[in-house]
Amino acid sequence: MDTSTPKLRYQPYRLNSLPEPPEDWSMLGEGEMRCLNRFRRTELDSLLTFHFWGIDHGIQGTITNGKRLKALQKLIYYQEPGHRPQSLAELVDFERDAGPRLLNQRLEPRPLPISRFYPDPPHPAHSRLIIGYLRPPDIPSDISDLYVQQFYFPPWLVEGLLPSSFSNFPASNLGKAVGLTECALGVGTPKVVPVPWQPDAMDVATIDNNEEACIDSALDTTVVEAIERAVMRFAYKSLERHPSAFSRLARPSLTATTPHDLLKAVVGSFSATSRVALSGDVDQFDPQGTLYHYCGRGPVYRGSSSTVDAIIVAGMFLDAGLTVIDRTDGWENRFQKFEQAFIDAIGMNWDVYSAQVSADMRDLFWEILSKCVHVPDPNALLSMWLCCTENFAQFHFSHRDVLGGCDCRPDVEIFEQSSTFAAPSGREDINGVSMEELLARYFAPVDYCTGCGKQAFCRTVIQLPMRLVVSPGDPMRIRRHTGNVTFSYCDQHGQIQTATYRWIGGIYSKGTHRRVYWTDSERGERDQGEIRMYDSQVNLGLIVGGIPPAYPEDRVPAEWWQNVNDLPLLFYERVLNPSSEVLNSARASITRMVNMQRQNQLILQEHDPWTPLKAMEMIP
Numbered sequence: 001m002d003t004s005t006p007k008l009r010y011q012p013y014r015l016n017s018l019p020e021p022p023e024d025w026s027m028l029g030e031g032e033m034r035c036l037n038r039f040r041r042t043e044l045d046s047l048l049t050f051h052f053w054g055i056d057h058g059i060q061g062t063i064t065n066g067k068r069l070k071a072l073q074k075l076i077y078y079q080e081p082g083h084r085p086q087s088l089a090e091l092v093d094f095e096r097d098a099g100p101r102l103l104n105q106r107l108e109p110r111p112l113p114i115s116r117f118y119p120d121p122p123h124p125a126h127s128r129l130i131i132g133y134l135r136p137p138d139i140p141s142d143i144s145d146l147y148v149q150q151f152y153f154p155p156w157l158v159e160g161l162l163p164s165s166f167s168n169f170p171a172s173n174l175g176k177a178v179g180l181t182e183c184a185l186g187v188g189t190p191k192v193v194p195v196p197w198q199p200d201a202m203d204v205a206t207i208d209n210n211e212e213a214c215i216d217s218a219l220d221t222t223v224v225e226a227i228e229r230a231v232m233r234f235a236y237k238s239l240e241r242h243p244s245a246f247s248r249l250a251r252p253s254l255t256a257t258t259p260h261d262l263l264k265a266v267v268g269s270f271s272a273t274s275r276v277a278l279s280g281d282v283d284q285f286d287p288q289g290t291l292y293h294y295c296g297r298g299p300v301y302r303g304s305s306s307t308v309d310a311i312i313v314a315g316m317f318l319d320a321g322l323t324v325i326d327r328t329d330g331w332e333n334r335f336q337k338f339e340q341a342f343i344d345a346i347g348m349n350w351d352v353y354s355a356q357v358s359a360d361m362r363d364l365f366w367e368i369l370s371k372c373v374h375v376p377d378p379n380a381l382l383s384m385w386l387c388c389t390e391n392f393a394q395f396h397f398s399h400r401d402v403l404g405g406c407d408c409r410p411d412v413e414i415f416e417q418s419s420t421f422a423a424p425s426g427r428e429d430i431n432g433v434s435m436e437e438l439l440a441r442y443f444a445p446v447d448y449c450t451g452c453g454k455q456a457f458c459r460t461v462i463q464l465p466m467r468l469v470v471s472p473g474d475p476m477r478i479r480r481h482t483g484n485v486t487f488s489y490c491d492q493h494g495q496i497q498t499a500t501y502r503w504i505g506g507i508y509s510k511g512t513h514r515r516v517y518w519t520d521s522e523r524g525e526r527d528q529g530e531i532r533m534y535d536s537q538v539n540l541g542l543i544v545g546g547i548p549p550a551y552p553e554d555r556v557p558a559e560w561w562q563n564v565n566d567l568p569l570l571f572y573e574r575v576l577n578p579s580s581e582v583l584n585s586a587r588a589s590i591t592r593m594v595n596m597q598r599q600n601q602l603i604l605q606e607h608d609p610w611t612p613l614k615a616m617e618m619i620p
Helices: 030-037 041-051 065-077 145-152 201-208 217-235 259-263 306-318 337-346 355-369 381-389 427-431 435-442 580-598 613-617
Strands: 275-279 290-297 397-403 412-418 421-423 446-448 455-463 467-472 484-490 496-510 513-519 531-534 542-547 569-574
Touching: 041 065, 217 580, 275 542, 306 337, 306 355, 306 381, 306 496, 306 513, 306 531, 306 569, 337 355, 337 381, 355 381, 381 467, 381 569, 421 435, 435 467, 435 484, 455 484
Parallel strands: 421 467
Antiparallel strands: 275 290, 290 542, 397 412, 397 455, 446 455, 467 569, 484 496, 496 513, 496 569, 513 531, 531 542
16 A cells, blocks of 8 residues: 555545536547557556545446546546646646545535545634635635635645645655656656745734734735736736727817816717627527626628628727737837728727618728728638738737758748738648647647658747737637647747637637627636627627636537638737736835834825826826
8 A cells, every 4th residue: 555645534525426528528638638548557547546536436337448538537627627637747747636625616516625635624723724815706605715725725736835744745656656657658747846835024924913814805805806906917018008099988188278168078978788688599689588798789780791890899809909019109100091990990889879870880991991802802801800900019929930950951941920820730630629739739849851750840939929819721620719728939049938828709600600709707807608799690789798608618609610611710818927027016015015004104104106197197
């Protein structure tokens, strides 16, 4: 018996009490799954022994390798997304945690927060909430905060978050007995390594003070969220609306020189709708229907306008041409007339237009845009998008490629800048390929010659876009395209970096009929998978939100992206951290305020005064 495996003192969680996951869901990428399928019985048994600590897999009858993999797949599916292994290397990393604690705590029947690292639930007499604990709002009220906190502890070793009885790496030898290690499998070392956790003096002082440690949960949530929102603004400052962009609210601009000028007013029209009652395919008004969020309106369909309508609404969601990064110095001279017309179309008050006025205003835009599209086809989705956004910097990316390095071809260096990523497709993709695999393939630092096998291609990424626009190539089935995607690339300094993007929406097609599906959660908010939908052919161009996802991994209804001739135009936003300078400044500011409060000083009298809001409002 392996002495490093903790003894289970509670009833095992019955995994077979839960429904089977969707058939098209996969816990790993295609290449890694092929590698996993080649594992021997002894290797798979080691995986099950490790990952099913405290869990009854419920396999009936003869245990085959297929049943082993199916049980493992089901287990990973029901784990909290942040706890799931993200690669084969992490799946076979026996220095990670395993057990019911890694399951989604919203499941019924409800799992205990126990695992190899934490073999017992937290006890109020011996456990306490750490500083910064934030209870998610959707957690059932009957789960204690100590339980919730233990559920959310990371699945890797973090010194300072481990129970006092933890003295070694549990189960670290479990896989070595059968040669099941990352290096032996050729998948590299795990991404995640043990991280020392050392609270600073302010953390220790606060933890040791029982009065300060007992923070009101609701207040704590509000404060933490306000601080995070303020700090994260610096990471995404380039995607904020530029001061010169049209305002959605009244913006006084006149200088009064006579008493009569004071009587002038800015009058605007705004929709009075906040919710809509719909039934069917979320496209039929019904007084007894389900209530959804009203998210505005776009142009109303007429003739063959579906593609133009969808492009306008996608531009509205993206603030295309209106962000700080779009409007760097000289933007007035860079934007073409088609792009300026697109910005004007985005800024129209579609919410309050009648069907006739809405169609007329959209047709005015199409009259201008049709002169840009090489073939004035109102259904040419990609051509229209490029005409409208070619000089908008939020979509720009560039890379330098060196072709050659082998005897089969001469060396050629190519520099490419684009605003749309054309996803390359391979013969093997006809049965389905994940978006992550497509991006990893495109941004791969090196490739090899099919003739001689030597390295024959090197790609250096000079700039990644804040928002990535993806246009899939030949018809293919794209799987798991509405989640986060992560890929590696080589930067200008020759260093391998990692980038992560989140799906924010797309223009989807069924023939010449277009729909816009978009995420219904803003950046940083808890994402429940809900989406928005816009279809100019129904309900006066209504944009409806709060729609449940079609599937957990692919939120958009399958009939709008699977087995269709016209592939979607997809949008992803980069996931960023603030710079270390910003975080250090925020930390120093909080520390100063804490010290002032402890010294009974008034913060607003002792701090460095803020820039007046009135001065900021004077910026044109």
